[in-house]
Amino acid sequence: MSPQQKALVVPHKQGNFELSSRSIPSPGAGQLLVKIQSAALNPVDYKIKDSGSYVTHYPAVLGTDIAGIVEELGEGVENFGKGDRVVAHGKFTNDFTGFQQYTLTAASFTAKIPANESFDSAATVPLGLDTAVVGLYGDQFGAKITPPWEEGSGGHESKKPIVILGGSSSVGSYTIQLARLSGFYPIITTASPSNEELVKGYGATHFFDRSLSGKQLLAAISEVTDDPINLVYDAISLPETQSVAWELLADNGTLVLTLAASVKENEGKGRRVVSTFANPHIPENEELCSSSWAKVEKWISDGTIQPNKYEVLPNGLEGIIGGLERMKLGQVSGTKLVAHPQETQ
Known part of the structure; x- marks a missing residue:
């Protein structure tokens, strides 16, 4: 060599x-x-x-x-x-x-x-999956949900709604698949209409056109579920998608972003905004990502995670x-x- x-x-x-x-x-x-x-x-x-x-x-x-x-x-x-x-x-x-x-x-x-x-x-x-993993399950850079592969997680996200903006993006697609693994329902996502079948193949239960305004999307989601939306993962995170996400998010809910926040937390509703940082090599993510990487071969092999x-x-x-x-x-x-x-x- x-x-x-x-x-x-x-x-x-x-x-x-x-x-x-x-x-x-x-x-x-x-x-x-x-x-x-x-x-x-x-x-x-x-x-x-x-x-x-x-x-x-x-x-x-x-x-x-x-x-x-x-x-x-x-x-x-x-x-x-x-x-x-x-x-x-x-x-x-x-x-x-x-x-x-x-x-x-x-x-x-x-x-x-x-x-x-x-x-x-x-x-x-790698990067798409780790961004989804850290954004959902990270303590420092995520929504602090118990990972579904940990003992005692017991599917306690079962029947809770999640909204994922940008479901056909790499990060969005892996977030949909992990949301399914965690037991979220409904799994609501946005994308362009040409990608509707793609995101449903990943496990989204409900699809909406990404061009809908926050108010239109909120109205459409209210037809799907009466439950408050306590978790929105914005896989796009441009200012316009962040403002849509902010309109959807319930009081005390968490908005996960892949870029810096342009929305402001200080609206007195207890809502949390977290910009995820998916580098597995940093101390804050090392333990979580080591545990998920131990599953990657099996997940890909059995179809739990579709590349x-x-x-x-x-x-x-x-x-x-x-x-x-x-x-x-x-x-x-x-x-x-x-x-x-x-x-x-």
């Missing part, structure tokens, strides 16, 4: 992507070296490039959704072997990112890919540049874009 690999880098703060080469890292304790077969794209990737946030060292390699083959095991790694097909949630440190041909992964946030799934479909899971629909980009790592541009322009809906780093010329 060559000690060098190809990588797509941001050469300096807010710089344009360029193809480069960098050393292949060696795994430390609790880590795996993975040859990346598929890397999925996320909006955060172009936002980091454009804003220069999150990243402190340049040239920087981005990408957190990783699927590939285990090449080498670090000290103390159990339950994995060389040649295993794995999926992992990377982090924004160059040796642990996805837009390159080899990366390190933390064993705690790596899972085997079941035989019935491809690298491409598995790569759509996203995906589209493969051409031209290896270079294809990521155009893919992120399409995402930025709003030209991607209900589909995850996936690149093949090994096909880089």
